[in-house]
Amino acid sequence: MVKMKNGTKSTICVYCGKTATRMNKWKQPVCSEHVIKGEKKRDCPECGATMVLRKGKFGYFWGCSAFPNCDKTLSIQQELDLDKDKKE
Numbered sequence: 001m002v003k004m005k006n007g008t009k010s011t012i013c014v015y016c017g018k019t020a021t022r023m024n025k026w027k028q029p030v031c032s033e034h035v036i037k038g039e040k041k042r043d044c045p046e047c048g049a050t051m052v053l054r055k056g057k058f059g060y061f062w063g064c065s066a067f068p069n070c071d072k073t074l075s076i077q078q079e080l081d082l083d084k085d086k087k088e
């Protein structure tokens with residue numbers, strides 16, 4: 001387990017949610033296992049447009065490319081949870 005101070009946001013891997021230790025070619029945070037996996041893509045669950053990984057004050061998040069028409073955002077963890085739901 002990775003110990004974190006309260007309030008410290010560590011960046012997590014866009015594929016598995018483990019602590020990200022590096023960036024892939026597309027500037028997406030990944031763990032060492034997933035650095036070879038390529039670019040992660042996600043369609044907006046609201047409007048179907050491509051979502052892009054953005055960096056904000058509180059770290060990385062997925063934002064809809066149709067912004068400002070669609071202001072859907074997902075944290076990396078929320079995006080991973082969407083995939084979990086789908087597998088049921």
Ligand SMILES: [Zn+2]
Nearest residue numbers: 013016031034
């Ligand atoms: Zn990973």
Ligand SMILES: [Zn+2]
Nearest residue numbers: 044047064070
């Ligand atoms: Zn959207």
